[in-house]
Amino acid sequence: MRVPVLYGQDDGKGFQNEIRYISGRFQWDLKQDWDGQAEIDFPDTPEEIRKELLGFLTPEEIDFSLEARFLHSLGKSSPEILMAKHGKLSRIVDAVIYPKEERVQALLSDLLKHDYRAIIYGGGTSVSGSLLPFGKGKIVSIDTKNLRKFDARENFAIVGSGLRGVEAERAVNKLGLTFGNFPESFLHSTVGGWVSTKATGQESNYYGGIENMLLGVKMETSQGTLHDDLVPRESAGLQPKDMALGGDGKNGLITEVALKTFPGPVNRYFQSRIYNSFYDGIMALSRMRVFPAVARLSDEMETEFALMGAGDSASIRFFRKYISLRGYSKGALLIIVNNNHVVLPEHKYSMSAGSRPAKSWYKGRYARPGLANILWKSGLVPDTLETSATWGNIWKLYTETRKAFYDFKNGQGFQGEIMAHISHLYRQGACIYFTFILKGDDELELLQETRDRLIRTFMANGGSVTHHHGKGKFFSQYMDPLLLRQQASYEDPLLGGDR
Amino acid sequence: MRVPVLYGQDDGKGFQNEIRYISGRFQWDLKQDWDGQAEIDFPDTPEEIRKELLGFLTPEEIDFSLEARFLHSLGKSSPEILMAKHGKLSRIVDAVIYPKEERVQALLSDLLKHDYRAIIYGGGTSVSGSLLPFGKGKIVSIDTKNLRKFDARENFAIVGSGLRGVEAERAVNKLGLTFGNFPESFLHSTVGGWVSTKATGQESNYYGGIENMLLGVKMETSQGTLHDDLVPRESAGLQPKDMALGGDGKNGLITEVALKTFPGPVNRYFQSRIYNSFYDGIMALSRMRVFPAVARLSDEMETEFALMGAGDSASIRFFRKYISLRGYSKGALLIIVNNNHVVLPEHKYSMSAGSRPAKSWYKGRYARPGLANILWKSGLVPDTLETSATWGNIWKLYTETRKAFYDFKNGQGFQGEIMAHISHLYRQGACIYFTFILKGDDELELLQETRDRLIRTFMANGGSVTHHHGKGKFFSQYMDPLLLRQQASYEDPLLGGDR
Numbered sequence: 001m002r003v004p005v006l007y008g009q010d011d012g013k014g015f016q017n018e019i020r021y022i023s024g025r026f027q028w029d030l031k032q033d034w035d036g037q038a039e040i041d042f043p044d045t046p047e048e049i050r051k052e053l054l055g056f057l058t059p060e061e062i063d064f065s066l067e068a069r070f071l072h073s074l075g076k077s078s079p080e081i082l083m084a085k086h087g088k089l090s091r092i093v094d095a096v097i098y099p100k101e102e103r104v105q106a107l108l109s110d111l112l113k114h115d116y117r118a119i120i121y122g123g124g125t126s127v128s129g130s131l132l133p134f135g136k137g138k139i140v141s142i143d144t145k146n147l148r149k150f151d152a153r154e155n156f157a158i159v160g161s162g163l164r165g166v167e168a169e170r171a172v173n174k175l176g177l178t179f180g181n182f183p184e185s186f187l188h189s190t191v192g193g194w195v196s197t198k199a200t201g202q203e204s205n206y207y208g209g210i211e212n213m214l215l216g217v218k219m220e221t222s223q224g225t226l227h228d229d230l231v232p233r234e235s236a237g238l239q240p241k242d243m244a245l246g247g248d249g250k251n252g253l254i255t256e257v258a259l260k261t262f263p264g265p266v267n268r269y270f271q272s273r274i275y276n277s278f279y280d281g282i283m284a285l286s287r288m289r290v291f292p293a294v295a296r297l298s299d300e301m302e303t304e305f306a307l308m309g310a311g312d313s314a315s316i317r318f319f320r321k322y323i324s325l326r327g328y329s330k331g332a333l334l335i336i337v338n339n340n341h342v343v344l345p346e347h348k349y350s351m352s353a354g355s356r357p358a359k360s361w362y363k364g365r366y367a368r369p370g371l372a373n374i375l376w377k378s379g380l381v382p383d384t385l386e387t388s389a390t391w392g393n394i395w396k397l398y399t400e401t402r403k404a405f406y407d408f409k410n411g412q413g414f415q416g417e418i419m420a421h422i423s424h425l426y427r428q429g430a431c432i433y434f435t436f437i438l439k440g441d442d443e444l445e446l447l448q449e450t451r452d453r454l455i456r457t458f459m460a461n462g463g464s465v466t467h468h469h470g471k472g473k474f475f476s477q478y479m480d481p482l483l484l485r486q487q488a489s490y491e492d493p494l495l496g497g498d499r
Numbered sequence: 500m501r502v503p504v505l506y507g508q509d510d511g512k513g514f515q516n517e518i519r520y521i522s523g524r525f526q527w528d529l530k531q532d533w534d535g536q537a538e539i540d541f542p543d544t545p546e547e548i549r550k551e552l553l554g555f556l557t558p559e560e561i562d563f564s565l566e567a568r569f570l571h572s573l574g575k576s577s578p579e580i581l582m583a584k585h586g587k588l589s590r591i592v593d594a595v596i597y598p599k600e601e602r603v604q605a606l607l608s609d610l611l612k613h614d615y616r617a618i619i620y621g622g623g624t625s626v627s628g629s630l631l632p633f634g635k636g637k638i639v640s641i642d643t644k645n646l647r648k649f650d651a652r653e654n655f656a657i658v659g660s661g662l663r664g665v666e667a668e669r670a671v672n673k674l675g676l677t678f679g680n681f682p683e684s685f686l687h688s689t690v691g692g693w694v695s696t697k698a699t700g701q702e703s704n705y706y707g708g709i710e711n712m713l714l715g716v717k718m719e720t721s722q723g724t725l726h727d728d729l730v731p732r733e734s735a736g737l738q739p740k741d742m743a744l745g746g747d748g749k750n751g752l753i754t755e756v757a758l759k760t761f762p763g764p765v766n767r768y769f770q771s772r773i774y775n776s777f778y779d780g781i782m783a784l785s786r787m788r789v790f791p792a793v794a795r796l797s798d799e800m801e802t803e804f805a806l807m808g809a810g811d812s813a814s815i816r817f818f819r820k821y822i823s824l825r826g827y828s829k830g831a832l833l834i835i836v837n838n839n840h841v842v843l844p845e846h847k848y849s850m851s852a853g854s855r856p857a858k859s860w861y862k863g864r865y866a867r868p869g870l871a872n873i874l875w876k877s878g879l880v881p882d883t884l885e886t887s888a889t890w891g892n893i894w895k896l897y898t899e900t901r902k903a904f905y906d907f908k909n910g911q912g913f914q915g916e917i918m919a920h921i922s923h924l925y926r927q928g929a930c931i932y933f934t935f936i937l938k939g940d941d942e943l944e945l946l947q948e949t950r951d952r953l954i955r956t957f958m959a960n961g962g963s964v965t966h967h968h969g970k971g972k973f974f975s976q977y978m979d980p981l982l983l984r985q986q987a988s989y990e991d992p993l994l995g996g997d998r
Binding site: 153154155156197198199200209215221223224225226229230231232233234235236237238239240242243245246247248260263286289387388389390391392424426427428429430431462463464465466467468469470471475476479480482483485486487489490 | 697725888967
């Protein structure tokens with residue numbers, strides 16, 4: 001049986017120009033050589049496990065189908081896609097459970113009583129390996145899709161953890177409000193997933209990260225229910241929401257999330273500038289005291305991709321001509337989206353690029369995975385890694401990361417390129433988001449080795465192991481063992497523990 | 500031997516008018532009947548403990564004196580002051596240790612090896628009972644006063660946990676910057692104490708609470724060193740700073756704190772208004788989208804205290820006359836301090852009271868404990884409790900809390916009054932800060948019973964057990980046992996555990 005494993009339904013048809021440009025730019029001959037599906041072949045759920053689970057679950061609550069079990073056993077990271085493509089997934093979950101809220105507490109204690117482990121599944125957009133089942137024991141996936149409450153209060157709302165971002169935002173927009181959280185995964189990720197990955201959205205400079213939006217959670221554990229007092233602030237030590245944030249769902253199953261609401265709709269102002277260099281753009285951003293809602297600064301290569309991949313219409317050709325006449329054809333593009341108030345970085349060493357690049361980024365803000373999908377199908381391996389660092393460390397981190405990538409590439413003799421952009425701003429530093437593309441033999445091993453070298457380079461240069469994708473199995477291995485022990489002492493016996 | 504136990508050195512001489520007014524208003528005959536000192540009589544540290552400690556500590560690092568041991572064994576809350584006054588402290592610590600940073604790690608493992616428990620002591624301004632030693636075992640106090648690093652970076656600074664607020668702020672002011680944290684304890688509390696109590700300052704509406712200012716901590720535990728990556732953000736689950744915040748120093752000894760810095764000095768604008776009622780003032784504040792740095796709304800009784808206690812000069816008399824002619828003599832005073840930008844609540848049902856009340860509050864912002872001190876010496880028991888609640892709950896919480904207080908007073912037949920002000924604002928709700936005064940027999944039991952009734956009333960009406968004083972022993976007892984178990988699973992074997 002073949003099952004699609006790429007992100008979303010976007011087949012990348014909207015990115016023909018980019019593909020044509022990329023294959024020309026690097027002389028990569030890109031022909032469709034993969035349909036984006038994986039051949040899956042796993043044993044059926046053993047009869048005794050079916051019987052046991054149906055002892056405390058109704059048939060409507062549970063799915064034993066191969067496709068459901070497989071799709072609930074991995075996320076959307078590039079290593080996971082390659083594991084699926086090459087049949088390297090060690091196992092899948094034994095069943096998928098879809099509980100209603102009133103059933104969750106009993107379900108968790110029943111599962112624990114029968115020696116199960118459980119992995120919580122939201123929108124399935126995890127890129128940290130947090131959904132991969134490991135080990136020999138009985139493992140089920142608990143899908144939160146039936147947890148759909150929506151209850152608006154004074155400047156906050158209580159939202160079921162299973163609501164997708166786009167559903168929750170639509171519900172609050174009807175009240176003239178917004179939650180302000182717009183991750184690239186917005187169309188698929190759930191509100192509960194935002195919390196358990198400690199997500200941050202594209203407009204975090206204006207609205208903050210999920211930790212700033214979160215008033216509290218209700219969390220079911222195999223030991224009982226935990227919930228925050230719904231108050232604006234407390235100082236009584238670690239609270240349930242603190243455990244839930246970035247906890248990968250190992251501390252409890254989040255059923256409800258109380259999120260602040262903000263007045264909406266906002267007036268948006270679009271601008272773009274091209275800086276003489278990525279370095280000049282970084283300097284300009286580092287000197288700001290307040291930031292635009294979105295300020296996305298691409299390095300020279302990502303800028304070239306954006307400008308050259310934008311197609312070949314007369315207006316685009318004129319735009320490129322104009323830029324090169326001004327001497328900025330090797331520059332770094334900054335796209336700016338302001339909400340309500342207009343704030344701009346200093347304009348030294350830069351030229352205006354009008355509003356169009358910002359508007360077109362905004363229009364396609366959730367469609368980027370489509371480009372990745374068509375690269376995948378063309379036999380390439382696209383991937384991203386993000387980190388954050390203080391302004392004092394970020395330039396060295398950027399140059400050392402590029403060097404690590406190209407040193408490895410040249411040593412191994414595979415094809416590949418790496419580029420980056422600054423995606424989230426703080427007065428102390430920024431998130432820098434790397435995109436890289438590989439083409440070579442043993443692509444899974446090649447990718448894993450490349451990721452390991454990049455992450456170690458981040459850490460050696462003052463960067464965090466991750467900025468907003470959660471730790472999961474892929475990033476935990478880089479963390480301080482003492483800190484991991486401390487974190488583990490919080491994990492739930494059913495939901496936590498190494499898999 | 501007699502030792503002073505009140506807060507700071509302020510003898511309250513600056514509050515003669517208030518005292519005169521209070522004694523008249525309630526026919527309380529206030530004569531100095533206590534010198535604010537406690538008679539202390541505890542056994543010397545046993546010889547074998549002295550020997551054992553001097554086995555791994557130098558004489559300069561340790562103090563066995565009765566006075567030091569006593570003063571490190573309690574905080575400044577009213578129950579603790581009464582315990583000291585009436586000789587009800589069950590025990591004191593065996594010694595006080597003053598380590599330098601490079602010695603802390605070895606010290607903690609040595610102490611654990613010899614079966615000690617340790618309590619971390621910062622500025623000694625705790626009001627949560629977190630400094631009280633309990634139980635029979637060997638207990639030492641570790642005073643952080645020698646941890647005095649100061650190292651400024653890009654829009655943040657690394658500060659030794661033992662620096663007092665006023666010292667840290669002076670150091671950063673020299674660079675034209677501010678930390679923005681101004682708790683009432685500012686002159687005495689330490690930066691490490693700000694973190695371990697999850698403090699928030701008087702200007703939190705503008706700068707946020709310590710959780711918003713904190714970039715990371717370095718924390719020594721008996722198991723090793725924990726430190727945050729110094730990055731603007733990460734999403735790798737619970738970090739050392741998350742454990743340190745509100746942890747009462749039970750998860751580790753914080754040696755360094757990385758705090759964001761803000762541009763300073765700020766332009767301050769002072770205003771005051773009198774609302775027709777406390778209720779009208781609360782409604783006006785609840786409708787604001789952004790807040791002044793300080794917006795302190797007193798209820799009718801606290802307003803009467805402020806206006807009538809302000810003395811009897813011609814200008815004050817004229818001011819009071821003017822207010823009553825405008826029909827606001829039973830109103831609620833709102834004092835406003837704006838930083839840089841002026842934002843004001845709607846003016847419906849209110850009159851301007853000029854800038855003077857706000858300026859005089861600002862001038863005496865750290866001196867309020869002086870008033871408490873002179874009340875103490877006059878034979879009264881002053882106390883405060885603070886909570887936070889959403890706008891939808893706060894009015895009922897306020898009225899029910901007053902009712903609980905006066906019902907108990909009338910049932911028991913003691914003297915007492917309670918008043919409140921809104922002290923910190925959030926778009927979802929506010930912190931409400933209650934001040935009450937008791938006069939009666941068995942004053943310790945009376946106070947403890949009163950506090951218990953007020954805290955239970957907070958919780959029954961959607962309030963948090965505490966907003967910014969930390970949980971300590973006094974508030975933990977009201978928390979969810981499952982949450983406490985989860986919190987305890989983080990505690991350090993030397994620093995944590997029930998005392």
